[in-house]
Amino acid sequence: MTDARLGLTVTxxxxxxxxxxxxxxxxxxxxYTLGLFGDVATEVAIRMDGDEGLLAGYSEVRFLGPVRAxxxxxxxxxxxxxxxxxxxxxxxAQVVARAEPAxxxxxxxMLEPPLLVVEAAxxxxxxxxxxxx
Numbered sequence: 001m002t003d004a005r006l007g008l009t010v011t012x013x014x015x016x017x018x019x020x021x022x023x024x025x026x027x028x029x030x031x032y033t034l035g036l037f038g039d040v041a042t043e044v045a046i047r048m049d050g051d052e053g054l055l056a057g058y059s060e061v062r063f064l065g066p067v068r069a070x071x072x073x074x075x076x077x078x079x080x081x082x083x084x085x086x087x088x089x090x091x092x093a094q095v096v097a098r099a100e101p102a103x104x105x106x107x108x109x110m111l112e113p114p115l116l117v118v119e120a121a122x123x124x125x126x127x128x129x130x131x132x133x
Contacts, residue, residue, distance in 0.1 A: 003082045010043045011076040012036060013096065021069035026099075028067045033118045034058075036075035037091045041124050044077055044089065053126040056086075065117040070099025070108065077122070085128050091120040 014036060020028045038055045045053030067073060074096050081088035094114035100107040 005048050005079055005082050005087075007078060008044060008048065009076060009078040010040045010047070011074060012040050012043075013072060013074045016067060016069055016071045016073055018069040025066070026069040028069060028071075030061075030063050030067075030118070033067060033073065033075065033093045034061070034120070036073065036093060037077060037089075037118075037120060037122060040075050040077040040091070041089055041122060044079060044087065045124055045126050048079070048082075048087065049126040051126055053087075053124050056123045056125045059121045059123065061118070061120045063118055065095070065115055067093075067095065067117055068098065070101070071095045072097035073117075074114065085126055087124040087126070089122045089124055091118075091122050092116060093118040 016028055020032055022029050041055045042052050045051055073093055075093045077089045077091045079087050080090050094116050096114045097108055097110050
């Protein structure tokens with residue numbers, strides 16, 4: 001029997017503020033995107049289990065492209081396996097809009113298609129039923 005929770009997908013969008021740029025070229029560190037994965041994983045746990053759960057770790061993380069200040073970043077997580085107290089998630093982030101400072105200080109454009117910048121596999125742990133070990 002297939003678990004109906006498989007395939008549940010949560011997506012958040014966030015503007016990447018200039019305060020998060022740490023490197024030349026307005027680059028943002030990879031931890032910024034991993035933090036967004038934590039946010040979408042929390043919503044997955046709330047939707048599935050009525051609890052915030054805990055993002056226990058990543059089995060794989062691949063940084064595929066730059067994240068820059070001024071980007072609009074979309075972070076998503078999909079449930080790919082459901083255990084008794086754990087859920088495996090496929091996470092990805094893509095830039096859907098990017099600043100274009102060469103055109104002007106507030107110039108930006110939508111990216112079509114979006115630019116895939118990070119992929120990860122994560123494990124989410126939720127509490128067991130009340131009274132369970």
